[in-house]
Amino acid sequence: MKWIFAALLVLLGSPVGAQHRYWAASYDSLRQALQRPQPDTSKLRTLVHLLDITELTEIRRREQALPLLDELLQLNQQAHFLQDAPYQELRKGVNLWLEGKNYTAAMDAMHRAVYLFDKAGHPVPRLLIDLAPLYNQMKASEARFTYFQQKLTYYRVHKVQENMAACYLVLGGSYRHRGDYNRAISNYLQAADLFAGFDHMLQASELVVAGSAYADWGNNQKALHYMKQAVDLESRYGIAGLPRFYTLLAVSRLQLIQGNPSEALRYAEKSLEFAAQQPDKRAEYTAYALVQKSAVLLQMQQLQQVRPLLQRAQHLADSLALPITGRPGEFALEATWAQYYTMRREYAQAEASWRQAYQKASAANYNMLLPKYLQNLVRFYDDHGQAKQAQYFARIYLNLADTLSTAQGAHHVAQYEGERLEQARNAQIAELRQAQLLQAERIKQRNRLLGVASVAIVLISALGVLAYQQLQVKRRTLAQLRQTQNQLVQSEKWAFVGEVSAGIAHELQNPLNFMKKFAEVSTRMVDGMHHQGASQDSELEQEILEGLRQNLQEISQHGMRASSIIRGMLDHSRAGTGPREASDLNALATENLHLAYESQQAQHPAFQVKLVAELSPDLPLVPVVPQDIGRMLLNLFTNAFYAVQQCHETGARVAYEPTVHIKTHKLTGCIEIRVRDNGCGMAPEVQAKVFQPFFTTKPLGEGTGLGLSLSHDIVKSHGGTLKVESREGEYTEFVVRLPA
Structure with missing residues (x-):
């Protein structure tokens, strides 16, 4: 049986650089490469590579994938280069997904394709990630969770790092929708660590998602830590597209949570500018960015600017049928409308919007948002004296809170953080053990060399005496050199002390000379005043006293200058000695x-x-x-x-x-x-x-x-x-x- 995956080892080789180049390849560049004349086997490799990095969540990409799959299957009929069964199932699943009539049949075909790829040992992380939105369209969140847990167990046993990363990514989203932040963040971080080995774009995306989840969980310090890591990765590797847009939105939301509305508005504006530059996703990204900008403006009490933004976002959401959660994250349009109406005191519209937001989150099993929406409903009805409604939603909130608190840790730090530290310590211990083994091997080699040297010394004992004499001469020479070196060091030290002393003496001499001069003049003035006696004019006496006062002020000023010089030299000696x-x-x-x-x-x-x-x-x-x-x-x-x-x-x-x-x-x-x-x-x-x-x-x-x-x-x-x-x-x- 011929499998293409054995022939693709050049593309999927073990070196990390090759892994990154394979998964970070440009979709458009590979499409252009297909247009150039090349042998059938090379064209098949390009088609496989192109399908590996295709994101099937976009309708346009699914439409483009069908002719690619047809071309691959047709070429393989002539070349017999690969077992085409997984690609036949993949084509069937993509076609059914596009038709939109039978999502269950589409999912079954996709499952069979993944099974056949697994059997062949060919990683398909993008395909696994694309199954998540198909499950969402089927409203089968529990089936999605069960499937990816089973696949993760399989990939752990078979050590398929790429597919493990994809499973952690999807499971993290499932846990987050349930409101289990501890497990959600742990899965996101495990996915990011694995993506670091082959896909920096998805690594950055998972770090942002982990930071966003930490922000929702109330740990803003951790949130900022992981978002900064993601921003650095995106800048270092020139990452754009969805990860970049998600990062801008996430940073804006975090700044809003931390009470920095001006910074939140700046990042919301950046997300709008970025959305305008994305021809394929302009409408969807713009809707998300408009909702985020509206939320910021509401906190800034700028109500007049909010309504046109929300109306525009509502129009885009209706035309695109945007769900309450998508790949760019939470789409809280209804909740933002509710906040706007509440601030406008249009309470009937506010109530309808809060209820609509709660219903959408409930229908999507989006437990991450449900507590927030329930709290707002309880406050709304309580503020308006509707005790019965407030109690109804409060009971739902308490039941949900009990469920969520059972699943989460107590310190708002994900469990995987501790596992990371333990892995790092284990790696250090392994390195130390390896170093010890290497040192032991070196000692053995040295002992063998010493044995050989001993035999050589015995054989050339006559030369040993001469070598000893030469050694004594060299020792005496070395001692003399060390003594000379010490003398030079001491000379340089005293030369430096002399130079510094001369500088200090020169600088201190001026104020001291002035102090001496003014002291002598003052003495003469006092003596003259004494010889003149009490019969002298009182005006002359007052003039002499004024001169003495000025002289004393000059002496004080020059004394302060001398003190300043000494203080400056002390600062020189202490520079850089304090704690950092x-x-x-x-x-x-x-x-x-x-x-x-x-x-x-x-x-x-x-x-x-x-x-x-x-x-x-x-x-x-x-x-x-x-x-x-x-x-x-x-x-x-x-x-x-x-x-x-x-x-x-x-x-x-x-x-x-x-x-x-x-x-x-x-x-x-x-x-x-x-x-x-x-x-x-x-x-x-x-x-x-x-x-x-x-x-x-x-x-x-x-x-x-x-x-x-x-x-x-x-x-x-x-x-x-x-x-x-x-x-x-x-x-x-x-x-x-x-x-x-």
């Missing part, structure tokens, strides 16, 4: 920008500076010493404000608007922060010295020259870089990069 915390760099930048601006305003109230902040919203938390990074940012902002103030005072530029600009964004492997001012810039010789300790361009007494040096050391202690970019007369920009 996962910090939000956007928050640190905003806080220190405001501190620097308030300080500048306090000194120069009349001087105005334009602040521009471009802070990336998807910046990850970075492990840093917050106090040190804050001090570094404060130094950069203070210097920027000083630069634009100086440029303004000198009048170097016409129609000058002082501006300080802060920008953060994520690069590959690092976070970049840019602080830019449109001051007068730096000359190249200044840029070369700007990070040297004690170097400053500020007037005497205004700066210690340690701010940028300290900032450079702080960034360096975090494993990052600090650079300056400047053009004289135009701008100065400091670029900070910290490892992410």
Whole structure:
């Protein structure tokens, strides 16, 4: 018996890269490849590949699949390249599904096709996933659940990873419809882990579904964790289509749950824009996006904008006969209408909409939505004094809640999360054991080599004496080299101490000289005042006292400058020594920008500076010493404000608007922060010295020259870089990069 699946090992080989390339192949590219002349066997392989990735849930795809199946069966009659029985059953099932007259017969044919593919050892994950909506059309949720449980058991025994992933995907949806979030999320995560080995698009889709389920379950932190993973996957692999649309909707819903309506509205608008770019699914996706945007606007109390959106969504839903749940997720049109009517105080329409939503969810066995709709019905009737109706729906809600709570865990973390950790620990233990075995084998090899070496030493014992003498010489030489190296290290240390001491002495000498001078002048003034005696003019005495007060103020200021220099050197020595915390760099930048601006305003109230902040919203938390990074940012902002103030005072530029600009964004492997001012810039010789300790361009007494040096050391202690970019007369920009 010839099976095509043995011949397709090249396409379905074990390497992970080949797996991903096979299942991520472009449908349109394969269709184009069929038009090119090629041998029958190659064309059969292309047809098999094309049918493997075809999504039969779309009517258009089912219509396209029939001629492909006919072509495959016709070619195989001549080439006898494969056993065509599974494809004959598949064609029969697709045709019956298209006719829409006998879904049961269509499902039986599909089951026989899957059975024959299993018998041949050919994975068909997309076909298995496509059976779920056919079951939904038959309103046979229990039969679907039983079938996929049985298939999962079979695939576990035979280790068919692709089909296991498909079963976990469908079972996750079944558990979620029942309101069993624990098992639903566990199945979604198991599906995502398996899809990671061959289909990144479905992996991202399952991570989003897991995050969405966590959000419905009340664990928003877990929801955000998995949605971020999905967004990263979609960006990394350029994933579009349904997974991308589902992600946009899910993030919008999560932001709404977390009380961020502006962000929720932004993602709802993105989903609308994405839907407009999908020619095949524009109408369906637009309906979902309109309902989500309406829900956001309702929370924002913008009722006037909601009605036209819901009317448009209702028109699309009626024309497409959209169910309450589909592949893009929950389609809560009736519930959104009910919320709108309630806020408008049109209570009769609100009641009808809530009842319609509840009836649709009940008919679909959609237990995930039933508790929410029942709660709203109970509140509605209670608010309107209809106690009998409120009690009726409250009893239904309590019975359903008891059923759901029995099936779920207590801590709102899916069971598979713990299993994942256990699997990771087992993998680590296996790696350690393998390392131990490898180490034991290496020790055996070394022992054998030592035995051979011992025999060699015995045979060349005469040379051993010479080798020993040479070894003694080398040891003495090595000892001398180490001693010389230690001397060089000590010399470098003392040289550094001397350099730093000279710098400190130089910087401290100026304030100390001023303090000495003003002290001597004050002494002479007091002596002169003493010799003049009490008969002198009181005005002259008052003038001398005023001079003494000014001298003492100068001495105090220069003493504070000396203290500032010493404090700066102590900050240098402590840079990067504090505990690191996962910090939000956007928050640190905003806080220190405001501190620097308030300080500048306090000194120069009349001087105005334009602040521009471009802070990336998807910046990850970075492990840093917050106090040190804050001090570094404060130094950069203070210097920027000083630069634009100086440029303004000198009048170097016409129609000058002082501006300080802060920008953060994520690069590959690092976070970049840019602080830019449109001051007068730096000359190249200044840029070369700007990070040297004690170097400053500020007037005497205004700066210690340690701010940028300290900032450079702080960034360096975090494993990052600090650079300056400047053009004289135009701008100065400091670029900070910290490892992410």
